[in-house]
Amino acid sequence: MAADHNVFITEESIEGDAEGPLVGRTVAVKDNLSTAGVRTTCGSEMLADYVPPYDATAVVRVKDAGATIVGKANMDEFGMGTTTETSAFGPTRNPVDPDRVPGGSSGGSAAAVAAGEADLALGSDTGGSVRCPAAFCGVVGIKPTYGLVSRYGLIAYANSLEQIGPIANTVEDAATLLDVIAGPDPHDGTTRDAGADSNYAAAANGDVDGMTIGVVTELFDGADERVVETVEAAIADLESRGAETVEVSLPSLEYAVQAYYVIAMGEASSNLARFDGVRYGHRGESDGNWNESFAETREALGAEVKRRILLGTYALSAGYHDAYYAKAQDARAWIKADFDDAFESVDVIASPTMPVLPFELGESLDDPLRMYLADANTTPVNLANLPAISVPAGTADGLPVGLQLVGPAFGEEAIVRAASAVEHDL
Amino acid sequence: MSETPESDGDTANTAAAAAAAVDAEEVRHVAELARVNLADDEVERFTEEFADILDSFAALDEVPETERDEELINVMRADEVREGLTQEEALANAAETEDGFFKGPKVS
Numbered sequence: 001m002a003a004d005h006n007v008f009i010t011e012e013s014i015e016g017d018a019e020g021p022l023v024g025r026t027v028a029v030k031d032n033l034s035t036a037g038v039r040t041t042c043g044s045e046m047l048a049d050y051v052p053p054y055d056a057t058a059v060v061r062v063k064d065a066g067a068t069i070v071g072k073a074n075m076d077e078f079g080m081g082t083t084t085e086t087s088a089f090g091p092t093r094n095p096v097d098p099d100r101v102p103g104g105s106s107g108g109s110a111a112a113v114a115a116g117e118a119d120l121a122l123g124s125d126t127g128g129s130v131r132c133p134a135a136f137c138g139v140v141g142i143k144p145t146y147g148l149v150s151r152y153g154l155i156a157y158a159n160s161l162e163q164i165g166p167i168a169n170t171v172e173d174a175a176t177l178l179d180v181i182a183g184p185d186p187h188d189g190t191t192r193d194a195g196a197d198s199n200y201a202a203a204a205n206g207d208v209d210g211m212t213i214g215v216v217t218e219l220f221d222g223a224d225e226r227v228v229e230t231v232e233a234a235i236a237d238l239e240s241r242g243a244e245t246v247e248v249s250l251p252s253l254e255y256a257v258q259a260y261y262v263i264a265m266g267e268a269s270s271n272l273a274r275f276d277g278v279r280y281g282h283r284g285e286s287d288g289n290w291n292e293s294f295a296e297t298r299e300a301l302g303a304e305v306k307r308r309i310l311l312g313t314y315a316l317s318a319g320y321h322d323a324y325y326a327k328a329q330d331a332r333a334w335i336k337a338d339f340d341d342a343f344e345s346v347d348v349i350a351s352p353t354m355p356v357l358p359f360e361l362g363e364s365l366d367d368p369l370r371m372y373l374a375d376a377n378t379t380p381v382n383l384a385n386l387p388a389i390s391v392p393a394g395t396a397d398g399l400p401v402g403l404q405l406v407g408p409a410f411g412e413e414a415i416v417r418a419a420s421a422v423e424h425d426l
Numbered sequence: 427m428s429e430t431p432e433s434d435g436d437t438a439n440t441a442a443a444a445a446a447a448v449d450a451e452e453v454r455h456v457a458e459l460a461r462v463n464l465a466d467d468e469v470e471r472f473t474e475e476f477a478d479i480l481d482s483f484a485a486l487d488e489v490p491e492t493e494r495d496e497e498l499i500n501v502m503r504a505d506e507v508r509e510g511l512t513q514e515e516a517l518a519n520a521a522e523t524e525d526g527f528f529k530g531p532k533v534s
Contacts, residue, residue, distance in 0.1 A: 053515040189501050258483045269460060278530040280519035286531065293531035295461040306462055307472065310453070311479065313460040323441040327486040333494040369478050 005093045005102075007112045008071035012038050020066030022180060027062050028112035028121040031072040032079060033164065034153035035059055042155050043075045043087035043105075045300045046281045056153025057188065058122055058164045058181045065180040070118050073108030077302045078272065079126055079157045081105050082371045083359060084133070086304040091361060096138055096400055100358040103136030105129040109167050110137040120177050121167040126158050127260050128353075128378025130165040131390035135353035135402025138392050140174045140419065141167045143378075145410045146385035147192045149178075150185030158267035161260070161382040171391060171420040172204035178412065194410045203413040204420035209242030211418060213405075214346030218253045219377045223355035226396035231352045234393035234403045234422050238350075241421050248342045248349065252334040253380050259331035260379035261372055262315050262324045269312030272305065307368060336384045343408040348418045351377050353390040353402030377404060387412050391419040442484035448476045 009031045016022065029035065032042045034052035041047045055063070062069065076086040084107025085091040094102040095115035102111040106123025110133030113121050123130040125143035134141025142165045149164045156162070166177035182195030215235060220228055239245055277283030277297035284296030301309070315324035342349060356374055364371045381388040386406055393403035403422055407415040450473045457464045464472070513526055522529040 050519055053511055053518060252489075255485060255489050258485050259489075261479075262483060262486070276530075277521055278528050281521075283521035288531065290531045290533050291461060295463045298462045301462070303468070303471075306464070306468070307475070309460050309462055310456050310472065311476065314456045314476075314480075315483075317456070317459065324483060324486065327441065327489050329494060330492040331486060331489045333492040334489065337492070368475055369482055372479070372482075 005095055005098065005111050005115055006074055006090050007092055007108050007115060007117050009041055009043065009074050009087075009089045009108070010039055010072040012069070012071055014038065014063065014069035016063040016065065016067045016069070018066065020064060021176060022062065022120070023066035025067045025119045026070045027067045027177075028071055028073045028109050028118035029059060029062075029069055030075050030106050030109050030121070030123045032075060032124060032155045033059055033122060034155065035069070035072065038072065040072065040155070041089070042079070043077045043089060044302065044305070045088045046275050048088070048282065050280055052153070054153065057150035057185045059153065061181050062122065062177075067120070071112070073106070073112055073121060075108055076105035077305050078155070078268070079105040079124060079129055079162075080268070080304045080308055082128070082132055082374050083364060084108060085361065085365050086302055088302060093361070094137055094358055097358065097398070100360055100399070101136065103133035103354070103358065106167065107133045110134050110139055110141065113137070113139045113167050113169055119168070120173060122177070122181070123165055123167050124154055124162055125165050125382065126162040127264060127382050128375050130167060131353050131378050131388060131402065131404060132375070134167055134390040136358040136400060138395070138400030139167055139169055140171050140389065140391050141165060142174050142178055142389045142412070142415075143381060143387060144178060144182065144412065145194070145387040147190050148182050148195045148387070148410065148412070150188040150191050152185055152187035156271050158264040159271070160267060161264060171389070171416060171423050172201050174389070175200035175204050175416045192410075198412070200412050200416050203416040205417065206241070206421045206424040208238055208418055208421040211243045211348070211414075212346045213238060213243050213245045213418065214248035214342055214349040215245050216253065216349055216351050217247055217249050218251065219351035222376070223352050224357060227352045227355060227357065227401050230394045230396050230401040231350075231403050235350055238418065238421055243418070243421070246346060248346060250335070250338040250342060250380075252331065252338045255331040256335055256380040256383055257373060257376045259328040259335070260375065260383055261311075262328035263332065263383070265308045265312030266316045266325055267312070269309045269316065272301070272309055304368065332383045335380050339380075339384045339386060339406070347407075348411075348414050349406040351404050353377060353404040357396060357399045357401070381406055385409060387415055389415045389419045391422045393422060440484070440487045441480065442487055448480060449473060
């Protein structure tokens with residue numbers, strides 16, 4: 001099965017402790033999370049032979065909780081993609097329909113859970129990379145509040161945006177894994193005390209009576225009609241369980257995907273300079289000086305990674321910084337303010353996770369802009385540092401559709417509670 | 427940037443004007459700044475794509491100036507000596523080492 005869907009880059013059994021909340025459970029780990037002694041490639045030629053000398057904090061916590069890690073899951077190269085097709089190790093197929101992509105960039109993680117290759121999975125979400133594949137594969141994915149989960153040992157792509165998040169078959173299982181990995185870590189100065197003694201799993205009780213759900217008009221505009229119908233039906237079910245829905249408008253969200261790509265590409269252009277061929281990773285066969293050798297080493301990067309490094313360099317360069325990066329930061333502040341205002345009157349905010357059904361393999365690979373625009377509903381959450389969950393809302397034409405529920409900062413319990421009610425109705 | 431052409435009345439201060447200015451020379455120049463070698467066909471492909479992508483980013487021109495008051499505080503602690511990687515572990519993934527050091531390309 002694993003080979004059929006190309007779920008894992010490396011299959012490896014790593015035993016956890018004998019006791020803990022995850023004893024007897026198997027976990028797939030995205031291949032950008034460091035595993036001591038087990039190669040960690042980020043889906044890139046650049047790190048094809050890289051073997052980390054230490055474990056990421058999230059990996060330590062999963063092992064300490066008693067889980068068995070069953071493999072390193074396939075992903076878009078360095079997390080840059082929405083389909084898992086930019087992996088240097090070939091695309092992962094969607095277990096629901098093998099002619100379609102599993103979403104990305106944590107496509108291997110979501111496909112592992114959907115195909116029964118693992119009970120649970122860890123992904124990372126920079127602009128939707130946990131929620132998108134969860135939606136496309138018909139499973140549950142959570143992007144935690146920025147600072148809830150330690151990023152120590154996560155090979156960075158865009159530090160100001162990314163969080164490690166759980167993927168599972170049920171909301172309760174995803175929340176249980178979040179309980180395991182959440183909480184402060186002295187190795188990551190951006191972590192907060194929140195989550196230290198969390199019990200998010202207990203919130204998965206299906207009780208939405210009296211909850212107010214904001215429905216964002218902007219995130220339904222332009223979405224596939226079949227997606228809209230499926231998501232609206234799921235929201236109607238929440239109403240029948242006692243939730244109140246109100247329409248909310250967040251005009252700033254129209255600029256989120258552009259702001260996200262400018263900021264993420266800018267951060268990527270700096271972050272990926274670490275792959276210089278000297279300390280770790282591939283080195284080109286250059287006889288030239290440092291600069292020539294560095295430029296040749298980086299030929300090993302795939303097209304999407306080069307694209308983002310170049311666009312990030314461009315957007316940050318003298319003369320263009322104000323037009324792109326400064327405006328993107330304005331948009332980010334505006335988006336945060338819009339969400340803050342909305343959460344004064346609603347408990348959670350609902351939308352389709354993805355505005356489209358899963359792409360066919362190869363469909364979007366040669367059209368990067370089209371791929372970027374598919375992230376319109378997920379990127380605002382990363383820009384605002386908020387938590388969000390994608391839960392299966394049903395199917396359209398036999399393909400999974402995800403409902404996204406966004407909460408206020410450190411409001412994981414609210415999104416878990418609301419999502420568990422959606423699940424109870426399916 | 428060096429190859430930005432004069433545009434009629436516009437300045438490069440807007441993303442829209444910048445998007446209009448992308449050509450193959452510009453892509454080669456940025457690739458050189460970023461130190462990423464590109465093949466000729468990559469230059470051709472990126473030139474075409476960047477025009478579309480930057481044109482889309484031009485929507486940011488409409489974003490109003492927004493106050494960016496981050497309520498963040500620095501988290502400080504005293505330095506303390508802790509266990510780290512051994513020299514052997516630190517060098518284990520290097521392409522080339524010499525006498526316990528990383529060996530890089532010549533600097534000039």
